Amino acid sequence: MDTNEAAKALTTELEGLLRKKMEPLFNRYGLNLEDLLTPLKWKPLVLIIGNYSSGKSTFINEVLEKQIQRTGQAPTDDSFTILTAPEENEAEDEVPGNSIVSDDRLPFGMLRKFGESFLAHFRLKRVNAPILKELAIIDTPGMLDSVTEKDRGYEYLGVVGEMAKLADLIVLMFDPHKAGTIKETYQVIRSTLPGSAGEDRVLYVLNRIDECDNISDLVRAYGTLCWNLSQMTGRKDMPRIYLTYAPDTGRPIPPGFEVWAREREELKSSLRSAPRMRLNHILQEVDSVVRELSIEVQSLASFKERFLAKFFNSAKAWGIGAVLAFFFGDLVTHLLFGYPENTFVGSLLSGSIGADSLLWPVVWTLMALVAASVYMQRWMFPKFIRNTIEHLDDLVPLETAYQKDLWARTRQRVQRIISEQARHIIWVAHKRNLNKIEHFLNKDLGRFYKEVAKK
Ligand SMILES: Nc1nc2c(ncn2[C@@H]2O[C@H](COP(=O)(O)OP(=O)(O)OP(=O)(O)O)[C@@H](O)[C@H]2O)c(=O)[nH]1
Ligand SMILES: [Mg+2]
Structure with a gap:
């Protein structure tokens, strides 16, 4: 049995055990077991968040080996997009936000509370890509600096928080131009993520490093990001930061940067570990709710x-x-x-x-x-x-x-x-x-x- 199959078997077993032993107690004490079980129903989830134009959609297209998400300089995407594979005998298609939150087979019903103007910025795309059979990826609108909730029309940080709770893996992407200085990013790291995701579920990425002129420029950007992160997370230990760049932007790679090509691959294989992370995530979730x-x-x-x-x-x-x-x-x-x-x-x-x-x-x-x-x-x-x-x-x-x-x-x-x-x-x-x-x-x-x- 491969790891993903084993993970599925364990999840089913855990669900059975919860139903048998904990459901009567949950009911008696006013807790809803379904809230805990809903996320188990669907596939592992990877949430990609980060500054606008940090390269989220480019990275996703690369992982899918298809040009699915729109990319471009300046804030490009203002929607949350779930990418998943069609089920057998389903075709590739696109589902609007309203239908996503009404679909009982999907774990997104709780997002309905963010209202119509959020739902208009929410969609699901069924795309034939091998990795999407194992996991779903959520592409998100880039974080902005001088934006208010009124500008967005919905509670952006609230949505990110709910999605982070569901996600088994979160990729938080920065770029050297704005290494951790964006206001919304600050709010997400400072307030949203700590309540929603365990530290071990977040992967930090400094992307677009090929745009640094040379290594000393990169070191400066990396140092700035580390400093900003430590201010934001309050952590004394620095988490690993993946240093990556998209391989085919047509831009020449600065001399000496080839060594970092490997990190892009490592990041991609970490993504594939989401199904395994999922079990840990579920256990942590169950553990915390039962406590x-x-x-x-x-x-x-x-x-x-x-x-x-x-x-x-x-x-x-x-x-x-x-x-x-x-x-x-x-x-x-x-x-x-x-x-x-x-x-x-x-x-x-x-x-x-x-x-x-x-x-x-x-x-x-x-x-x-x-x-x-x-x-x-x-x-x-x-x-x-x-x-x-x-x-x-x-x-x-x-x-x-x-x-x-x-x-x-x-x-x-x-x-x-x-x-x-x-x-x-x-x-x-x-x-x-x-x-x-x-x-x-x-x-x-x-x-x-x-x-x-x-x-
Ligand atoms: N040089 C370089 N350019 C990149 C890299 N990754 C992405 N880009 C370019 O940066 C621009 C922004 O990339 P996107 O993938 O659209 O960024 P995004 O984070 O999805 O942006 P929003 O959706 O607006 O938040 C595009 O023009 C990409 O071609 C990279 O690693 N190096
Ligand atoms: Mg994008």
């Missing part, structure tokens, strides 16, 4: 525990009250109003106790129990919920940055569940569910990680 679920269940378990502690404390006090009411309730009315004539304690002392002596103690006890129930339901429980929501962050230990990050993503859901379903969730066996989740993370997912590492 979100875990912190959610922890918080609800802690909510339940605190409620029970409060309930038992209160029940103890009301229990003592009920016992006192049983023995002395009628004595109070006797002393105040002279009724009933014979009190329960009196009958007890005189030894003349009969069935009718129990009437008032039972009535008093029932009244105490009704009062306890009204107090707890009408007063104590709502107040407890209000307090909990006010101090929601106390429900879980937030010691590490990772826990804080998970909690930030889960907090709102927990708040909603507590305010809307508190009476229901105190009956759920959260601790048992937490054990199931831990087992899934450690045993089941652990096994997948090992399998993927072997590939």
Whole structure:
């Protein structure tokens, strides 16, 4: 079995396991398993982003070995284009944005929220090219400097963020003329990518290096890009930057630059590793969503525990009250109003106790129990919920940055569940569910990680 086949088999197995073990828990705790599974339905995705005119479309055409995407100096392309191969007995064709987001077989439904003016800049092309059988490539409009959301007509960075979440590999392309100084590029690296893609999924490329006059010019451009990247990512270690140029622009290659021809090939073969990256990506995604679920269940378990502690404390006090009411309730009315004539304690002392002596103690006890129930339901429980929501962050230990990050993503859901379903969730066996989740993370997912590492 080749790597891609093996990757597919593992993906199917993982999906089965998720459905069997996690689906009931996802449903119970208000998470949607389909959100997690949708990206698994389609082929591996490579997203190509970068400055305008950095050579994205030229590179894609080269990979496809066909002139499919329009290329040219100055911002050329203002559309997001998914390139994929036609299925068997399908012809090459082009699908408009509206149809892409409505097609259930494709994982792009969530892009509908970016509105009509985005959909008008979104299309899918079915092209016969060998590589597109294994993976799909997304060509994107180049990033610009002095552009606002209003100019684009839709939320460009939001779209890039959603696509980056789906993508198994992201190629971020620069060129020596504007080595990391474009405003939108800055925003993508600074804010969009960290929330959407793991660092290991991004390939940095400095393209068009043949336009440097000589090696010292290239070193300057490379240095500038490194400096800008480190400012933008905040990383101390420099990721690898592929130095590449398109082989057939007709421009003479500056002397000494031939050594970099190899990097173009390396970049292309990294692209072909997307199916393998995909498994890692899926595992990371599953891992992170299940950990979100875990912190959610922890918080609800802690909510339940605190409620029970409060309930038992209160029940103890009301229990003592009920016992006192049983023995002395009628004595109070006797002393105040002279009724009933014979009190329960009196009958007890005189030894003349009969069935009718129990009437008032039972009535008093029932009244105490009704009062306890009204107090707890009408007063104590709502107040407890209000307090909990006010101090929601106390429900879980937030010691590490990772826990804080998970909690930030889960907090709102927990708040909603507590305010809307508190009476229901105190009956759920959260601790048992937490054990199931831990087992899934450690045993089941652990096994997948090992399998993927072997590939
Ligand atoms: N010298 C040189 N020119 C290149 C290289 N790659 C692309 N070009 C040229 O640069 C111009 C822009 O290339 P495109 O592929 O259209 O760039 P793009 O990133 O898709 O641009 P937008 O779609 O506008 O964002 C074209 O004229 C290409 O022929 C390269 O490596 N070296
Ligand atoms: Mg282009």
